Amino acid sequence: MQNPLVFRSRRSPVYARGGMAAASQPLAVAAGVEMLSRGGSAADAAVAVAAALSVTEPGSTGLGGDAFVLYYAAKERKVYALNGSGRAPAALTLERVQREGLGGGLPADHAYTVTVPGACAAWCDLSARFGRLGLGAALAPAVRLAEEGFPVGPLTARLWEAGVGKLLHRSLNGLELTVEGRAPRPGEIFRNPGMARALRAAAEGGAAAFYQGAAGEAICAAVRQAGGCLSMGDLAAHTSTWEEPIHSDYRGVRVWECGPNGQGLTALLALNILRGYEMGRLPALGAQRLHLTAEALRLAFADARHFIADPAFAPIPLKALLSEDYAAQRRREIDPRRANPQIRRGQPLPGGRDTVYFCTADAEGNACSMVNSIYWNFGSGIVPQGWGFCLQNRGHNFSLEAGHANVLAPGKRPYHTIIAAMLTAPESGQLVGAMGVMGGFMQPQGHVQVLSALLDDGLDPQSALDRLRFCLEWPGGEERLTLEEGIPAGTARALAARGHAVHTARGDERTLFGRGQLILQDEQGELWGGSEPRSDGGAAGPI
Numbered sequence: 001m002q003n004p005l006v007f008r009s010r011r012s013p014v015y016a017r018g019g020m021a022a023a024s025q026p027l028a029v030a031a032g033v034e035m036l037s038r039g040g041s042a043a044d045a046a047v048a049v050a051a052a053l054s055v056t057e058p059g060s061t062g063l064g065g066d067a068f069v070l071y072y073a074a075k076e077r078k079v080y081a082l083n084g085s086g087r088a089p090a091a092l093t094l095e096r097v098q099r100e101g102l103g104g105g106l107p108a109d110h111a112y113t114v115t116v117p118g119a120c121a122a123w124c125d126l127s128a129r130f131g132r133l134g135l136g137a138a139l140a141p142a143v144r145l146a147e148e149g150f151p152v153g154p155l156t157a158r159l160w161e162a163g164v165g166k167l168l169h170r171s172l173n174g175l176e177l178t179v180e181g182r183a184p185r186p187g188e189i190f191r192n193p194g195m196a197r198a199l200r201a202a203a204e205g206g207a208a209a210f211y212q213g214a215a216g217e218a219i220c221a222a223v224r225q226a227g228g229c230l231s232m233g234d235l236a237a238h239t240s241t242w243e244e245p246i247h248s249d250y251r252g253v254r255v256w257e258c259g260p261n262g263q264g265l266t267a268l269l270a271l272n273i274l275r276g277y278e279m280g281r282l283p284a285l286g287a288q289r290l291h292l293t294a295e296a297l298r299l300a301f302a303d304a305r306h307f308i309a310d311p312a313f314a315p316i317p318l319k320a321l322l323s324e325d326y327a328a329q330r331r332r333e334i335d336p337r338r339a340n341p342q343i344r345r346g347q348p349l350p351g352g353r354d355t356v357y358f359c360t361a362d363a364e365g366n367a368c369s370m371v372n373s374i375y376w377n378f379g380s381g382i383v384p385q386g387w388g389f390c391l392q393n394r395g396h397n398f399s400l401e402a403g404h405a406n407v408l409a410p411g412k413r414p415y416h417t418i419i420a421a422m423l424t425a426p427e428s429g430q431l432v433g434a435m436g437v438m439g440g441f442m443q444p445q446g447h448v449q450v451l452s453a454l455l456d457d458g459l460d461p462q463s464a465l466d467r468l469r470f471c472l473e474w475p476g477g478e479e480r481l482t483l484e485e486g487i488p489a490g491t492a493r494a495l496a497a498r499g500h501a502v503h504t505a506r507g508d509e510r511t512l513f514g515r516g517q518l519i520l521q522d523e524q525g526e527l528w529g530g531s532e533p534r535s536d537g538g539a540a541g542p543i
Contacts, residue, residue: 013462013528016541020527021045022517023358024438024537027150028052031141032360035133037542043071043130044138045360046368047123051142053356053372054119054389055195057156058177059163060438061356063198063210064219064384064391065374066115067122068258070245070422070434071130074365077429079422080129081245081258083413084122086115086238087310088395090410091229097408103400109167109381111228113393115414116238117219119372124207125240130366136203143203146196146388149189153536157186158508163378171381172226176388194388211235218384219391226382237411248272248322249426251455256422257447260308260316264419266444269300271451272327273334280456285487287494288336290470293452294481294500295334297445297472298341303330304444307405310413314405339499341479355418355443359434359519361527367519369420369434371443419443421451423520431521433461437532439514442471446514454520461518461530469513471505484513510534 014020019042021032031052032045040048046069054062067084092112097103106113127135152160160183168174175181176194184190201209210216216235223230246259248268255271257264273296282289307316320326333340355373374392382391397415398408406415417440423432437446446469453464468484480501483492487504496502505512515532519539522528529539 011462011466011530011533013460013530014539014541015526015528017526018542019045019360019362020519020529020539020541021049021358021360022519022529022531022537022539023049023053024356024515024517024532024535025053025056025153025156026536026538027056027145028358029538029540033540033542034141035138036362038133038137040133040362041130042360042362042366042368043126044133045362046358046370047127047131047135047138048141049358049360050119050123050370050372051139051199052145053358055142055145055192056150056153057356058389059159059378060374061372062374062389063120064117064379064389065372066118066392066394066416066418067370067372068262068416068418068420069122069126070256070258070369070420071126072367072422072424072431072434073130074431079245079256079424081243082122082126083241083243083258084118085261085413085416086118086394087411087413088115088398088408089228089230089234091231092408092410094400094402094408097400105400106396108376108393108396109171111223111226111380111382113395114223114228114230114380114382114391115394116230116234117392118238118240120202120210121207121238121240124202135206139199139203143196143199146192146199149191151187152184152190154186155536157184159377160184167378167381171383172222173383173385174381176383177378177390192388194386198387198389211238215384215387218387222382222384223391246318246322250275250451252426253432253455254424254426255451256424257419259311259318261310261413262416262419263304263308263444264421265308265318265321266300266304267419267421267447268322269303270296270444270448272322272324273299273331274448274452275327276331279452284453284457285468285491287491287498290491291339291495291498291500292334292336293448294470294472295339297448299330299333300444301472308415309405313409313412337498355438355440357420357436357438357515357517359436359517361434361519361521365431365521365525367422367431367434369422369436371418371420371436371438373418417441417443419447421447433518433520435516435518437514437516439512441473442512442514445471446516450516450518461520461528465516465518465530466533471512473512482512484510
């Protein structure tokens, strides 16, 4: 490996009038801006960005993964939610897993963790409902990148190298995503003709061509060869679902999230608790503010771990959970002087953080907040032969505890970590912005911390993303509070004195804190955006 990463951000927020795209890879941003320049909507730009990221960051996202979308329709002043997550195979039962001696937990790269990849259907559905240019136009930049090749970004190259060393070198067909068995180097041109073929099929024939055509057959063949049970019937039965988003108000802004099976509920629960404190009066990186935020998130994760599941299988009391009475009840469980890990009912599963989040906005005031992921770095590592993408390992998030709301079941969606957020004015419904922070169970923590920087402290979009972060994590089942290098040593000592198991993340480990993107709209309708300093990307608008 190269020398550890050093993050030093001195970016200004980006201003634009005719639309904007923000993503973790500049070529993907360019794809989105190309759509906006051609008169496309925020949906056209988002699909273009999603597809381009699938080519340029194959360890994080792709056609083998899932997607969640929040879309703000300006004419209606309404937020729509699209759940593009896939379901477990019809033949995969808890009894089957137990019979094969896996009842204690599925290995993260086992073929049983492969759920139906929902991203392609989500792209098609988003384009059909809110796009103007057509799916073929939106996928065209990604096809060019895959066919002609692209220079690999520095951070992407590091993650790629880690993925080859840990997974791709031994996974089924994993070497297809290497250069003669190694990861591409920073700046090296990588071509992916298999991915180009898959994207062309989707562009020409839509979701049916992907799920019921040659790509679908290759997906099922690879999963079966690796020991799984995904079938063509599972792929043919897949559908995205348009659902009602959930929301809560914080400091005069309505925060929207996708509902379960995603974990956006976690962020809203924590914000509801923190609403009862004057956070803006506390030093931003001081011990008291970080302590209260961590305690609120611990409580939120406890409830999320207990309740979040596929609502088609397990009803979730969302109204009660998001009520002010419940927030006050949970707030009373926080000791302002002492960490209290005993208050949690459960804990989030240890998980990957290799995901992409991006957002777009167009000249008419529409906005799209979208996250696309194959979960862990290169997901399951299983590559359908000749098609140039990995299959996700989302099924790793199922519980194997009989009776649990999130227990594995045929045709069920798992607890999902990927979330996107949208911001509006509570009374008028006017767009305030689109934002998100990717990164496994860091995502709701990133949402809360970035929103606090925006709304408690009035920071601009770039400064809010630049701010140092913390992450509650559970390596080996033991909780610790990991602080990003640069948070004052006095804060770390004070948090330790309060009973937190403090750890400081340096160098490459700082990728733990996620990669966020943010576009805000001011009262005059002008856009200003920021992009994660811990990634290779940026924000830009059309000329």
